[in-house]
Amino acid sequence: MKKMRGLIGLIAVVLVIAGCLSPSRERPRENVLTASELQTMLREDNPPRVIYTGSLLEWRDVHLPNSRCLPCDAPGKDVRLLAADRITPLVLYGNGPLSQETCPVYAGLKRAGKPLVYVLSGGLTAWRRSGFATASEERIPRLAVPGISKDTLREYFQKRKETLILDIRSVAAVRIRPIPGALNIPMARLHERYGDIPLDRPVVVVDDDGTRDLLAASYMLRKGVPVTARLRGGAVTLFHAGAEGGNR
Amino acid sequence: MRKEIFTRILCLIFTAGLLFIPPAWAVNGQEATGEGSLQCLNCHRDEPFAAAFSRSVHGNNGCLSCHRGITSPEKHMTGEEKPQLLSCGACHGGISGRYEKSYHAVYQNMTCRDCHRNIHALQKKDGEIRKNAVQTCTGCHPYAEYGALGHTGKFLEGNRDAASCSDCHGIHDTPAYDTALPRDRAAMRISTTGKCKSCHADPALAKRNHLSASVIERYGETYHGKVYNVGYPELVAGCADCHTGHNILPPENRRSALAPVHLAERCARCHQGFHPRFARYIGHPDYSTPEQSPALFITNIFMIALLAGTFLFFWVHSLLWWRKVYSLKCRERRGYLKPRAIIPECDIGRQVQRFTPVERGMHVALILSFFTLVMTGFPLKYHDTAWSKVLIGFFGGADMAGIFHRIAAVVLIGLFLYTLWLSLRFLFPGWKATGWLGRLFGPDSLCPNLKDLQDIKGMFLWFFNRGEMPRFDRWTYWEKFDFLAVFWGMTVIGGSGLTLWFPEAASYVFPGWVVNVAALVHSEEAFLAAIFIFTVHFFNNHLVPNKFPLEDNIFTGRYSIEALREERPLEYERLVEEGRLEGMKRPAPGIVTQFLSSAFGLMSLLLGLFLTALIFWAVIFY
Numbered sequence: 001m002k003k004m005r006g007l008i009g010l011i012a013v014v015l016v017i018a019g020c021l022s023p024s025r026e027r028p029r030e031n032v033l034t035a036s037e038l039q040t041m042l043r044e045d046n047p048p049r050v051i052y053t054g055s056l057l058e059w060r061d062v063h064l065p066n067s068r069c070l071p072c073d074a075p076g077k078d079v080r081l082l083a084a085d086r087i088t089p090l091v092l093y094g095n096g097p098l099s100q101e102t103c104p105v106y107a108g109l110k111r112a113g114k115p116l117v118y119v120l121s122g123g124l125t126a127w128r129r130s131g132f133a134t135a136s137e138e139r140i141p142r143l144a145v146p147g148i149s150k151d152t153l154r155e156y157f158q159k160r161k162e163t164l165i166l167d168i169r170s171v172a173a174v175r176i177r178p179i180p181g182a183l184n185i186p187m188a189r190l191h192e193r194y195g196d197i198p199l200d201r202p203v204v205v206v207d208d209d210g211t212r213d214l215l216a217a218s219y220m221l222r223k224g225v226p227v228t229a230r231l232r233g234g235a236v237t238l239f240h241a242g243a244e245g246g247n248r
Numbered sequence: 249m250r251k252e253i254f255t256r257i258l259c260l261i262f263t264a265g266l267l268f269i270p271p272a273w274a275v276n277g278q279e280a281t282g283e284g285s286l287q288c289l290n291c292h293r294d295e296p297f298a299a300a301f302s303r304s305v306h307g308n309n310g311c312l313s314c315h316r317g318i319t320s321p322e323k324h325m326t327g328e329e330k331p332q333l334l335s336c337g338a339c340h341g342g343i344s345g346r347y348e349k350s351y352h353a354v355y356q357n358m359t360c361r362d363c364h365r366n367i368h369a370l371q372k373k374d375g376e377i378r379k380n381a382v383q384t385c386t387g388c389h390p391y392a393e394y395g396a397l398g399h400t401g402k403f404l405e406g407n408r409d410a411a412s413c414s415d416c417h418g419i420h421d422t423p424a425y426d427t428a429l430p431r432d433r434a435a436m437r438i439s440t441t442g443k444c445k446s447c448h449a450d451p452a453l454a455k456r457n458h459l460s461a462s463v464i465e466r467y468g469e470t471y472h473g474k475v476y477n478v479g480y481p482e483l484v485a486g487c488a489d490c491h492t493g494h495n496i497l498p499p500e501n502r503r504s505a506l507a508p509v510h511l512a513e514r515c516a517r518c519h520q521g522f523h524p525r526f527a528r529y530i531g532h533p534d535y536s537t538p539e540q541s542p543a544l545f546i547t548n549i550f551m552i553a554l555l556a557g558t559f560l561f562f563w564v565h566s567l568l569w570w571r572k573v574y575s576l577k578c579r580e581r582r583g584y585l586k587p588r589a590i591i592p593e594c595d596i597g598r599q600v601q602r603f604t605p606v607e608r609g610m611h612v613a614l615i616l617s618f619f620t621l622v623m624t625g626f627p628l629k630y631h632d633t634a635w636s637k638v639l640i641g642f643f644g645g646a647d648m649a650g651i652f653h654r655i656a657a658v659v660l661i662g663l664f665l666y667t668l669w670l671s672l673r674f675l676f677p678g679w680k681a682t683g684w685l686g687r688l689f690g691p692d693s694l695c696p697n698l699k700d701l702q703d704i705k706g707m708f709l710w711f712f713n714r715g716e717m718p719r720f721d722r723w724t725y726w727e728k729f730d731f732l733a734v735f736w737g738m739t740v741i742g743g744s745g746l747t748l749w750f751p752e753a754a755s756y757v758f759p760g761w762v763v764n765v766a767a768l769v770h771s772e773e774a775f776l777a778a779i780f781i782f783t784v785h786f787f788n789n790h791l792v793p794n795k796f797p798l799e800d801n802i803f804t805g806r807y808s809i810e811a812l813r814e815e816r817p818l819e820y821e822r823l824v825e826e827g828r829l830e831g832m833k834r835p836a837p838g839i840v841t842q843f844l845s846s847a848f849g850l851m852s853l854l855l856g857l858f859l860t861a862l863i864f865w866a867v868i869f870y
Contacts, residue, residue, distance in 0.1 A: 061357055062357045096426075097428065122426065125354050125355055125424070125426065126426070128348075128353070128354045129349065129354055129424060129426070131348070131349065136333070139333075139357070139359070141361065141362060142356065142357075142358050142362040144387030144388050145388060146387075146388060146389070146390045147388055147389060147390070148390060148393065149393055152390070152392070152393060211355055211356075214356055214358075214388070215356070215357070
C-alpha cells in the first residue's frame with residue numbers, strides 16, 4: 001500500500017512537471033475575427049460596419065472596401081453615434097494588430113455599451129495577405145526616402161546638429177516613451193499640422209515600428225517638407241537594444 | 249564618282265532611318281493610328297514623357313492600353329471621365345499576382361510605379377537586372393548600410409558570384425512575413441537560410457571565392473543546425489540570426505556583425521543571462537583539423553579511439569563467444585557432449601533470488617529512460633535521415649521531444665545518484681569504513697579486480713579451445729563493464745548534457761567553445777552507449793545461443809539453480825559453503841510475472857535492434 005502511494009505520487013509529480021513544461025496555448029479572444037471570417041460576414045444580410053482606426057492619410061491611401069476612418073488618436077463624437085446603433089455589428093481594424101487596450105475608439109464603444117464590436121486580427125496587412133480586395137481614395141506615391149539605422153541616425157546628428165526628429169507616433173505612445181527633442185505630430189493629425197514643421201532643417205521621420213514612416217515621409221515631401229530619412233524599425237529600435245527593425 | 253557613291257549611301261541610310269523612326273504621333277502605337285489616341289496627343293504632346301516614350305519598352309503600346317476608362321475624349325476633356333487607376337497586372341498578370349502578396353505591397357502599399365518611376369521612359373537592359381535591382385533598392389535601403397558591408401558591395405565591384413539584392417529577396421516576390429507569427433518566423437528563417445545555402449553549399453563557387461566549402465555541413469554539426477535540419481527552424485538560429493542579413497564582413501573587420509565586440513550582442517538575440525565568454529561558442533565547428541580549435545580536434549580523436557577500441561574488443565569478443573557456444577550446442581545436439589546435470593527433485597520448480605524488486609524496478613526505469621533518450625536524441629544526431637523526422641514527429645515535434653529528453657535525463661540522473669548511494673552503503677555498511685577495501689574487491693562487488701583479468705584471458709583461451717571456460721563468481725567481467733560503463737557514460741553524457749541544457753549558466757564556468765566539446769562528446773558517447781547496449785549487452789545477456797532469445801532474470805528477479813551452478817559456479821559453491829543458498833531459494837515466478845517479464849524484455853530487445861538498424865542505416869547511407 002505504501003509503495004502504491006509512492007508510485008501514485010511519482011506519477012503525479014511527472015504529470016505536473018510535464019504540464020508545466022508543455023507550451024501554453026493562448027485562448028483566442030472571443031471578439032477577434034480573422035480576415036476570412038470578416039469576408040464571410042460582409043457577404044451576409046446584415047454586414048458589419050467596418051471602421052479603420054489608423055489615420056485619415058493611410059485610409060485614403062488604402063483601406064478595406066466600404067470601410068470608414070475613425071482614428072484612434074482622434075475619435076471625436078462619432079464613437080457615440082456608432083454606439084447608438086445596437087443592431088449593426090462593428091469591426092475595427094488598424095494596419096496591423098490593433099491594441100484593444102490603447103485604442104480609445106474601442107474603449108469608448110465598450111464604455112457606451114455597444115454590443116457586437118469585433119476586431120480584425122492582424123488588421124489591414126492580414127487582410128491583404130489573405131488576398132482580399134482593397135480600395136483607395138487617393139494613393140500617395142511612395143518616394144525614395146532612405147530608411148536609416150539608429151547608428152546612422154546618431155552619425156547624422158553629429159554631422160547636422162539641427163536635424164529635426166519628427167515623431168509621428170500617437171500621443172499616448174509618446175507619453176509613455178518620449179523621444180527627447182523630437183517634434184510630435186501624430187499620423188492622424190499630419191494632414192492638418194504638417195505646416196507646423198520647420199522647413200529650414202532636415203527632418204527624420206520616426207514611427208512606432210517602421211511600417212508607416214515611408215507613407216508619411218512621401219506625403220510630406222510632396223508637401224515641401226525637407227524629409228531626408230526615416231528611422232528603420234521605428235521608435236522601438238531606440239528603446240530596445242536588440243531590435244533592429246524589419247530589414248536587417 | 250566617290251562623292252556620288254557617298255551621297256547615295258547617305259540617302260539610303262536616311263531613308264532607312266525614316267522607316268525605323270516612328271513619327272511623333274506614333275507614340276500611341278497601334279492606337280496612335282486611331283482617332284481617339286491621336287486626340288490624346290493633341291493636348292498631351294508637350295508633356296515631358298512624350299519624347300522618351302516612343303523609345304521605351306512600352307513604346308508600341310497606345311495611351312489607352314494603360315490609362316483605361318476613357319471612352320470619349322470630349323467627356324475626358326470636360327472632366328466627366330477620368331482614367332482609372334493604372335493596372336500593370338492587366339498585361340503583367342503573373343508578376344502582378346506575385347507582387348500583390350509581397351512585402352512592399354502588403355506592408356507599404358507600394359505599386360509598380362514606386363520603383364519603376366520613369367515609366368514612360370522605361371528601357372529594358374538585358375543582363376543588368378541584378379545591377380538595376382541594387383540601384384532601385386538602395387533608393388530606400390541605403391547602400392552604405394545594406395550594400396557596402398557585404399555581398400552587394402562585392403557584386404558591384406564585379407564579382408558576379410556575390411549576391412545582388414534580388415538574389416536573396418527576389419524582385420517582385422519579396423516575402424511578406426508577420427514576425428509576430430511563429431509560422432512566419434520559421435518561413436522567414438527557412439527562406440534566408442535556404443538562400444545562403446544555395447550559394448555557400450556550392451563547392452565550385454566556394455573554391456572560386458576562397459571560401460570554405462564545408463561551412464553549411466559544419467553548421468549542421470551544431471545544435472542549431474541539427475534542430476533546423478530535422479524540421480524545426482523556428483526553434484533555433486539560422487544563418488541570418490548570427491551573420492545578420494546585410495552586415496556580411498570578415499570577423500576581423502570591426503564593422504562586421506561577427507566582430508568579437510559584436511558577438512555577444514548577436515548571441516543575446518536568443519540567449520539571456522550569459523557570461524561574455526559564452527560568445528566564444530563556435531558556430532561552424534571543424535573537428536577534422538586542429539587550426540580552428542585544438543580542444544575539439546583532440547576530443548574528436550579521443551572519441552574516435554574510444555569508440556573504435558571499445559567496439560573492436562567487444563564485437564570480436566561477442567563473435568568468438570557466439571562461435572564457441574554455437575559449436576558446443578551443435579556438438580551437444582549430436583551427442584558428443586554429455587547432457588546437463590539433473591536437478592535434485594527437491595529443487596524442481598524452485599529458483600534463486602538474484603535481483604531485489606528495487607533493482608528490477610531500477611532496471612525497468614533505466615530501460616524506459618534510455619529508450620526515450622535514444623529516440624528523442626538520435627533524430628537530431630542523424631537529422632538528414634527520413635526516419636529522424638518521423639521519430640521526432642512521433643514525440644510531437646522538436647520542442648516536445650526536447651522536454652521528453654530532459655525528463656528521461658532527470659530520471660537517469662536520479663538512478664545514477666541512487667546507485668551511487670547504494671554503492672556507498674555497500675562499501676560502508678552502517679557508515680563504518682572497516683573492511684571497505686575487501687568489500688570493494690570482493691566477490692559481491694561490481695568493481696573489477698585481478699580475477700577479472702584472469703577471466704578475460706581464460707575466456708579467450710576457451711574461445712580458441714585452449715582451456716576450460718573460466719569459473720565465474722557473482723559478477724562476470726562483462727557485467728562489471730556494463731555497470732561501470734553506465735557510471736562513465738552518466739558522468740560524460742550527463743555532464744555534457746547539462747552543459748547543453750544550460751549553456752548560458754555553463755558560460756560562467758567554461759568558455760563558449762566548451763559547449764561545442766560537450767555537443768561532440770554527448771553525441772559520440774550516446775552513440776557508444778546505444779550501440780554498445782543494443783549489440784554487446786544484448787548479445788552477452790540475451791542473444792548468445794544458450795540464452796537466446798531472452799534472459800529474463802533481471803525482470804523476474806530469479807533464475808534456476810542449474811543456471812547458477814553452470815554460469816556462476818564460484819558463487820554457487822560460496823553460497824553452499826556459507827549455507828546461504830537455502831535462504832535464497834524462491835518459488836519460480838508466477839505466470840503473470842513470467843508473461844510480463846518476457847513481453848517487456850522481448851519488446852525492449854526488438855525495439856533496441858530496430859533502433860540499431862536505423863542508426864546503422866544512417867551511418868552507412870548518410
